Amino acid sequence: MTESLPAVSRTAVGVAALRAYESSRPDRLFDDPYAAAFAEAGRSALPAAGEGLGALFAQQVAIRTRFYDDYLLAAGCPQVVVLAAGLDARAFRLAWPLGTRLFELDLPEVFAFKEAVLAGRDATPACERVVVPADLRDDWAAALRAAGFDPGVPTAWLAEGLLVYLSREDAEKLLSAVSELSAPGSRVSFEHRKTETRDSLFARANATPGAERVTRLWLGGLGDAAPDWLRGHGWEPTVVSRAELAAEYGRPGEETVDGFVTARCQSSTLR
Template sequence: MTESLPAVSRTAVGVAALRAYESSRPDRLFDDPYAAAFFEAGRSALPDLDRGSKQAGLGALMYPQVVIRTRFFDDYLLGAGCAQVVLLAAGLDARAFRLAWPPGTRLFELDLPDVLAFKDDVLAARGATPACERIVVRADLREDWATALREAGFDPAVPTAWLAEGLLIYLTYEEASRLLTTVGELSAPGSRVSFEHRPGDAPDSLVSRARATEDGEHVTALWRGGLRDTAPEWLAAHGWEPSTVTRAELATAYGRPSDGDATAGGFVTAVR
């Protein structure tokens, strides 16, 4: 099945492996009961990936980032208080199935058709049942995805919690700006948006270390930088009230080691 996945989406299989490893820990920060199934179904695309070792090189480097961002975004979505949720480039995360959503929540998952087909095949094989109203929207985020979202039943008059997890770094500044401009146009007052924030690209930053990892070129070659270090300023200039948190702060709050996290960046959340 993975042969049909575009290169940028195959990285989601590696992320699923890291989520599966975290879910197996007694001190896990979250429980994703479907991550291992995604990894097993997709491992033909990553024959050298070993879930037990968290993947040598790039996987080991990215493991703390993936784990902390998963927990942070879980908490963000459940705490947003929005009855409408949109996951941009939803990938292989199973939040619609694994989180305790309030009654009446409508969750839209946007991603490429092949990604969503792969995802739904794995979930169907596991007999997975969503914990909210889940609406799948097959769309390319570089094209007119807003029309597809509206046609699927999205209501721009309802406050929405938007999530762009692991997405913007794969876009150019112009593509990221265009995507978030559309998000703003679709956001009623009270809406929220969140994504990773990398305040710099110093030689010891997470991005720089990832680019220097010998086995990571198949992933890092796809990175385009997104908004880079301008995310809070960009959001403030486009009608949002942003706030940021570092990965080091979250690691401490979650009881995880924070060594090196000062250069790992963090996350931005903004309210409309």
């Protein structure tokens, strides 16, 4: 089932396997009851790199998933958009407020795989879920609008594990479209990665045997410039490090300087 998935989309199977592992822990930071099914169905796409690759990303995925779960629920926005949704199952596993409408955007090939697995589990969304097959390199904003998205309504945007796979130019183009579609009070969140520091995830990944099958796909996104870019485009950003979150979640030992940006839209550039 995974043979038709692009290389970047196949990494979602590995992430699902790590979410399944975290969900099996007695001290789990979240519970994803669909992750194991995705990992099993996509087994042929899982890397054979062994423990080094899994150990490198397991803590990162656990903290990231929990942080974004909390962010989306706390945002209090009636619309949610998950960009490059991959095998995200938040529409099914989180306790959404009544009236929430959640849009998932990704490639048609990804949804062909994902919907088959969900159907096999008789999965029922906990909110109104709208699937939008679209290529983020094309006019995805038009596809989103056509699917019923209302740019006049505050929206919580999530770009989980996405921007690192984009060049700076493409990352700015994507976030510019998000800005144009965002009403005041909207939120956006994504990873904040530092590529030049010795203890960044980028540096640690490059030193891990087997990780090159993932890191060769990384183009860097906005890098350190994300907070400044957001301020210049009508957003008020805040940054938190994974080390801070690891301590808060009872998972000490996370030393990386990487973290997450969350921003609130102060003014709309909607045209």
